[in-house]
């Protein structure tokens with residue numbers, strides 16, 4: 001047998017197309033991920049159009065690719081399979097997520113200070129107030145759609161406050177998030193331009209209003225007043241940054257909040273432990289992030305021929321990182337298929353595999369998720385399922401469109 005002959009085990013998975021919807025009917029296919037980690041961790045994945053892309057299932061290669069943006073570019077082919085997903089690559093490459101250094105480094109600096117752990121710590125009181133008033137709206141009825149009533153509005157309202165946007169604009173922010181997510185779900189789509197056009201109109205109004213009100217520290221005004229290499233950002237760069245924050249700050253946190261609660265309902269001993277001892281919530285949040293890893297994947301494009309785990313990746317090949325799989329890699333996590341809210345330290349890749357594009361809002365999201373659980377468990381006693389949860393049909397985002405729950409109403413902690 002020569003090195004070129006495919007072994008039985010590899011033959012078994014050689015034809016697997018992980019994007020095939022049949023794998024996704026019940027959410028992320030963790031059984032398949034496990035098999036791929038064992039049998040084909042760097043996998044040439046055939047695509048229906050006759051092309052293919054590389055897929056990475058292990059923590060080590062996800063981390064390697066994420067840390068080497070010289071070899072694995074975000075700009076060259078975008079971060080999805082279709083370079084023109086949402087809008088044409090030349091346009092969307094004005095977005096931070098699609099930039100390579102040194103441009104990326106300069107643009108990331110603009111808002112980096114807003115999202116440091118120390119800066120985020122100062123937001124705690126404001127975030128808690130938003131969470132409390134959102135829970136107030138459903139508490140008396142003893143029932144809620146946790147996805148729509150809790151998980152959707154809280155990250156949206158917090159983000160809008162950071163933007164300096166008035167609360168009554170929530171429907172627009174919600175609508176943009178939904179439309180972007182739908183566009184991402186359909187791989188051939190590049191009709192996202194309408195959303196960005198609407199955002200551009202909205203931004204122009206906000207800049208005028210906030211300038212008149214002498215607001216300087218909102219995200220909108222920070223972007224408007226930013227100077228990079230002696231020049232202000234272009235209108236397109238500002239819209240793309242705004243669009244990224246609006247989507248990335250929202251969809252991800254809401255999906256983690258909803259799938260996180262579902263996970264707790266499916267693990268009643270963990271839920272009971274958190275009710276009994278809320279100081280466990282921060283480690284539970286880390287485990288929820290690992291377990292749900294709601295952003296399933298992002299892609300990069302190789303800028304040169306390179307080897308990964310003995311496989312030759314050619315210049316121009318696309319490489320997809322499966323974060324949900326990396327977060328359950330048995331080489332990194334003990335008993336990865338056990339949901340353990342006491343897990344001491346976690347190197348999950350829910351926020352990406354590290355490196356330059358690591359989630360800018362990681363600290364903010366952690367705090368939001370912690371405060372949501374603190375307030376929800378403090379007031380919604382005896383939480384239980386009250387109907388069937390519905391999955392968002394996607395291989396990119398693990399989310400729920402509906403999560404009906406019932407509970408016994410409790411008093412506000414400040415009442």
Ligand code: HEM
Nearest residue numbers: 096097248249252253256295351352357358359360361365
């Ligand atoms: C649980 C919630 C969240 C999850 C799971 C999440 C996940 C991710 C992932 C996987 C990436 C790509 C990382 C990479 O390519 O290496 C990312 C990037 C990003 N996230 Fe998050 N995110 C969350 C919350 C947030 C929040 C609250 C914000 C801001 C308000 C935010 C802003 C961003 C931005 C701006 C980027 C692009 C960073 C860059 O390209 O340099 N995210 N996030």
